Amino acid sequence: MKRPQLERPALLEARGVTRLYGPGKGCEDIDFRLHEGEVLGIVGESGSGKSTLLRTLCGMETPDAGRVVYHSDVERCLDGATDDGELDLYAIGEARRRALLRMEWGLVHQNPRDGLRLGVSAGANIGERLMALGDRHYGQLRAAGQDWMGRVELDPGRIDDAPRHFSGGMQQRLQIARTLVTRPRLVFMDEPTGGLDVSVQARLLDMLRTLVRELGLSVVLVTHDLAVARLLADRLMVMCRGRVVEAGLTDQILDDPQHAYTQLLVSSVLTP
Numbered sequence: 001m002k003r004p005q006l007e008r009p010a011l012l013e014a015r016g017v018t019r020l021y022g023p024g025k026g027c028e029d030i031d032f033r034l035h036e037g038e039v040l041g042i043v044g045e046s047g048s049g050k051s052t053l054l055r056t057l058c059g060m061e062t063p064d065a066g067r068v069v070y071h072s073d074v075e076r077c078l079d080g081a082t083d084d085g086e087l088d089l090y091a092i093g094e095a096r097r098r099a100l101l102r103m104e105w106g107l108v109h110q111n112p113r114d115g116l117r118l119g120v121s122a123g124a125n126i127g128e129r130l131m132a133l134g135d136r137h138y139g140q141l142r143a144a145g146q147d148w149m150g151r152v153e154l155d156p157g158r159i160d161d162a163p164r165h166f167s168g169g170m171q172q173r174l175q176i177a178r179t180l181v182t183r184p185r186l187v188f189m190d191e192p193t194g195g196l197d198v199s200v201q202a203r204l205l206d207m208l209r210t211l212v213r214e215l216g217l218s219v220v221l222v223t224h225d226l227a228v229a230r231l232l233a234d235r236l237m238v239m240c241r242g243r244v245v246e247a248g249l250t251d252q253i254l255d256d257p258q259h260a261y262t263q264l265l266v267s268s269v270l271t272p
Contacts, residue, residue: 009035009036009071010033010034010035010036010071011034011035011036011038011070011071011185011186011218012033012034012057012068012069012070012071012186012218012220013032013033013034013067013068013069013070013071014030014031014032014053014057014066014067014068015031015066015067015068015069016029016030016031016065016066016067017029017030017031017053017056017057017063017065017066017067017068018030018063018064018065018066019052019053019055019056019061019062019063019064020064020242021052024241024242025047025049025242026049026052026242027049027050027052027053027056027239027242027243028049028242028243029065029066029243030053030066030243030244031244032237032244032247034186034218034220035218036216036218037216037217037218038218038219038234038235039212039217039218039219039221039232039233039234039235040219040220040221040233040234040235040236040237041221041222041223041228041229041232041233041235041236041237041250042054042220042221042222042223042236042237042239043222043223043224043226043229043236043237043238043239043265044224044238044239044240044265045224045240045265046224048239048240048241048242049239049241049242049243050222050224050239051190051222052242053222053239054188054190054220054222056068057188057220058101058105058107058188058220059089059094059097059098059100059101062090063090067088067089067090068088068089068090069086069087069088069089070086070087070089070100070186071085071086071087072085072086072087072100072104087100102129102132102133103132103133104184104185104186105184105185105186105187105188106179106180106182106184106186106187106188107179107187107188107189107190108175108176108179108187108188108189108190108192109175109190110190110191110192110194110195111195112163112168112171112172112174112175113171115175115178115179116163116171116174116175116178117163118162118163118164119162119164120162121159121160121161121162122145122149122154122158122159122160122161122162122163122166122174123141123142123145123146123149123159123160124145125163125174125178126141126144126145126148126149126174126177126178126181127141127142127144127145128178129178129179129181129182130144130181130182132182133182142159144181145159145181146159148177148180148181149174149177151177151211152173152174152176152177152207152211153173153203153207154170154173154174154177168195168196168200169196169197169200169203169204172192172193172196172204173204173207176192176207176208176211180211180215180217183215184217185218186217186218186219186220187217187218187219187220188219188220188222189219189220189221189222189223190222191222191223191224191225192204192208192221192223192228193205193223193225193228194223194225201228205228205231205232208232209231209232212232219232221233226254226265226266229250229254230250230251230254233250234249234250235247235248235249235250236248236249236250236253236254238253238257238259238261238262238265240261245259245261245262246258246259246261246262254266
């Protein structure tokens with residue numbers, strides 16, 4: 001059962017966000033509000049603009065038009081936020097955006113090697129995120145690393161092993177542990193199960209669903225896999241040629257799609 005969305009404050013807003021690379025390439029005039037504790041899925045085929053939108057939302061791409069507004073944690077908000085914590089992502093400098101990713105956000109890449117340091121130990125990968133927030137106690141950092149390796153179903157006994165010796169699925173689990181150890185308020189996930197075997201995907205999805213619910217995470221999830229979207233997302237936005245063509249509750253959209261493109265996506269999944 002999806003979580004009710006009423007009475008939740010907005011955490012992230014896109015207001016007319018546009019990032020174009022040419023005709024039909026990128027995303028155009030995107031509006032939405034992500035609420036506290038909500039998982040928003042962005043779906044569409046390759047080239048639909050969903051990954052461009054994700055990169056723009058998390059500060060990796062500068063929009064051509066529009067605004068990305070984050071409602072920061074007022075108790076530790078960054079310079080540039082209003083008194084109520086509202087932060088215009090592209091009205092602040094790159095250094096402040098990096099600080100935001102370090103302090104309040106997390107990013108899970110499709111390729112875990114993009115989110116890990118392969119030459120240092122698994123424990124160091126997890127501990128670095130905590131150190132960025134000021135943790136310096138070696139024993140506590142190591143204990144947190146072992147705890148989180150267990151939570152993502154990795155052997156804590158391998159805390160001193162470098163992730164280059166892990167399988168792809170294990171590397172993805174480690175990247176998730178590294179991302180979530182600081183309990184970020186907002187997490188961006190870019191095809192988190194992409195490129196993994198079906199059996200590995202199933203276990204990873206079950207683990208992700210559990211962690212999202214236990215931690216009350218707010219998530220922007222990009223995926224081309226509607227099964228992943230159904231399992232994780234409370235709401236969906238369907239993108240085609242850079243625009244949102246349909247949006248609403250996940251079960252409503254997947255069970256009763258209204259737009260022809262969404263109908264095609266759903267039927268292509270259901271057709272043997």
